[in-house]
Every structure is written in C-alpha cells, then in structure tokens.
Amino acid sequence: MNTQTDSILKHQSNQHLSLIAEKVTKQERISDSDCLTLFNEADLAFVGALANSIRERLHGNKTYFNRNFHIEPTNVCVFSCKFCSYSKLYAHKEEGWELSIDEMLEIVKGYDNKPITEVHIVGGVHPKMNMSYFIELIQKIKAHRPQLHIKAFTAVELDYMFKKAKLTVEEGLLQLKAAGLESLPGGGAEIFHPEIRQEIAGDKVSGEGWLKIHETAHQLGIQSNATMLFGHIEKYEHLVDHMSKLRNLQDKTKGFNTFIPLKFRNSNNDMSYIKESSLSEDLRLYAIARIYLDNFPHLKAYWPMLGRQNAQLSLSFGVNDIDGTIDDSTKIYSMAGSEEQTPTMTTEELVDLIKQSKRIPVERDTLYNEITTF
Numbered sequence: 001m002n003t004q005t006d007s008i009l010k011h012q013s014n015q016h017l018s019l020i021a022e023k024v025t026k027q028e029r030i031s032d033s034d035c036l037t038l039f040n041e042a043d044l045a046f047v048g049a050l051a052n053s054i055r056e057r058l059h060g061n062k063t064y065f066n067r068n069f070h071i072e073p074t075n076v077c078v079f080s081c082k083f084c085s086y087s088k089l090y091a092h093k094e095e096g097w098e099l100s101i102d103e104m105l106e107i108v109k110g111y112d113n114k115p116i117t118e119v120h121i122v123g124g125v126h127p128k129m130n131m132s133y134f135i136e137l138i139q140k141i142k143a144h145r146p147q148l149h150i151k152a153f154t155a156v157e158l159d160y161m162f163k164k165a166k167l168t169v170e171e172g173l174l175q176l177k178a179a180g181l182e183s184l185p186g187g188g189a190e191i192f193h194p195e196i197r198q199e200i201a202g203d204k205v206s207g208e209g210w211l212k213i214h215e216t217a218h219q220l221g222i223q224s225n226a227t228m229l230f231g232h233i234e235k236y237e238h239l240v241d242h243m244s245k246l247r248n249l250q251d252k253t254k255g256f257n258t259f260i261p262l263k264f265r266n267s268n269n270d271m272s273y274i275k276e277s278s279l280s281e282d283l284r285l286y287a288i289a290r291i292y293l294d295n296f297p298h299l300k301a302y303w304p305m306l307g308r309q310n311a312q313l314s315l316s317f318g319v320n321d322i323d324g325t326i327d328d329s330t331k332i333y334s335m336a337g338s339e340e341q342t343p344t345m346t347t348e349e350l351v352d353l354i355k356q357s358k359r360i361p362v363e364r365d366t367l368y369n370e371i372t373t374f
C-alpha cells in the first residue's frame, strides 16, 4: 500500500472501517456485513484508496480494452423490463427492427479488413429468432471469419430459446458451443434479489435461472461476464446480496472474467421518475465492488453507459478495463439517456483516454490474453 493510502487509513476513526482496511491490507476476504458497512459508512476517498491498492496489486497500471463491434439482431422483445429504453413489445413489433441472418453477415463483412477480435451479439427476445436461427448465424459468422471471437446471448435470451426448443441448459449450450459460441456476455443479471427483480423485470429468467446458466456454461468451458444494474429502486442490501451470489459461484467455477456494474439511466423508460445516481455514488460502487469481489480478476466500466470522462475517473477507483471500441450501430445506450449519442471510439481515442489517467493501455482479446501494449 502506498503512503497516500496509509495516511487515509490511519486517520480512519471508525473502528469497523479500520478493521476492513486491515483485512484488505492483509489480502483477506471481507464479509457481507463488511461490504454493507462500506456502502453505509465509507466515503469515496476511503474506498477509492483501498480499491486502487487492489487494482494496482492485481494489474499495476495496466488498463485493458478490446477491439469489438456489437450486433443487435432485434429490439423486439416478449419481455417488459421497466428500465428498458430499447425494446419494442412483441405486440408492437412493426415499430421495431429485426435483422435477417444475411443482414447480420453483411455487418460482419463490413469489418473484413479491420483488426477486430470480437463480435458481441445481444438483443431483445424475439420468438422467431430461435435456436436454429442463431445456430445458423453463428456457423455462418465462423465460416466467414474463424478467428473472430463470438461473445453472444444474455442468459435471458438463452433461457427463452432453450425452453422453446425443449432443451436443458446443458444441451442448449453444447449445441451453441459446437456451432462456434465462445463466451457469454454478462447482461440480464440486473438485481438477483426476487423482491427487486419482480418489480423491475418480473417476467424474465429469475436470478437463480441466470446463475444456473452461467454455472453450466463455466462447467462446459464457456467463460462469461456478470453485470449488476444499480442506482434505481434497490437498497444496499440488494447490491450485497447480488455480489455475494456472484462471489459464491465464482469460488465454485472460476468462470467469470469481469464484473460490470451498469448505472441505471432514466430516459425513455417506465422508471424515468427515478433520479439517476451521482458520480460520487457510482465511483463508490465501483470501488466497493473491487474490494468485495476478490475472486473476480477484472472490473469493467462500460463507457457508453457511464460516459467517457467518468469511465476515465473510474480507473482510479478499482476499474482496470473500459471495454472496447464498440464500433457499431448500438442504440440501447443513447436511448436510455447516456450522453454518448454515438457509442464508438477509435483505438487512438481509447488509448489517449487511458494515458491521460496515467495508466498503461493494453489491448486484450475477449479472454484477456494481451495483444499490444501502447
């Protein structure tokens, strides 16, 4: 721990916080009740210093990013999550978009001469886009560009397509893996606790269902990410509960790569009456996640949702990854109220952003193998 951290911790008069700091210094795990205390009582400087010491122990000054693009097959969805600014209910599907397999292949081909390493495919849950549709899509992408890593489908999409095809989670994942699926994104996790989940996303896969899909994926050698949607109607207890379930599963499988807190944005959805969290609250959450999730190797700030400058600040509060160039036509984030109306950054812009924070930009692949240090 550096001298600045030492002095912040030494002047800590709160007994419980001092004990937590001691645990972190000794690289011991903090408990759920410690985590709740951090949420309730610790200020930004305190959690920031601890989180930064962990980040620098694990990764030094390295900050990862990748070169990726997103495909959103449809924004038509059978579900009706209240925070969602993006989907059109299936009943109004003519107002949404649906891409054909050929249209999606054209998007992939548009990157033929670019050094992209990953395609991220997620969208709404459209009944027509079933197992056989997605197997064909994945096979065709792989046939066209075998080296492109396919990270696709939230547990919400998977749960729906497996049930529809009457497949177990294991059978469904094995079929997608055989077609070329390589990892799962972390979406759809929201808040696992049933009290909150019922309120904001009552009709889609449960928290247990989400965890079961990721556990099975890990057992089959498919790594994944995990998200948490924060800053709406949840209480600190629900955030601790969510992260505790993830930490327990990670102890079992070690299959998660990165934890991605997603700040709730309040435009154009049924929860627009809720005030958005402040930057200081966001940074405190990143820092506490870094301290609590001791078995997650990476913590990602998803810049299209958080904003570029705030993502830059997060690099001093535990974050060591800022996702990718996201060179795409993604609509979900600008629709939800993010300042980022055109969610694309060139590699140069990303590298500059990281360097301005006095960190070292490192391009990675999806599974965090290092490609180039800038």
Ligand code: V47
Residues within 6 Å of the ligand: 083, 084, 085, 184, 185, 186, 187, 188, 189, 190, 225, 226, 227, 228, 229, 260, 262, 263, 264, 265, 266, 267, 269, 302, 305, 323, 336
């Ligand atoms: O599950 C939807 C979130 C998620 C809003 O794994 C919203 O690398 C805030 O999971 N305000 C999908 N968030 C995106 C996602 C993701 C993104 C980037 C990288 C990865 C990865 C995963 O977007 C949904 C939901 O939690 N979301 N609406 C909103 N109004």
Ligand code: SF4
Residues within 6 Å of the ligand: 077, 078, 079, 080, 081, 084, 085, 086, 087, 123, 124, 125, 156, 201, 204
């Ligand atoms: Fe559908 Fe996902 Fe939006 Fe929920 S968050 S309504 S599952 S697109």
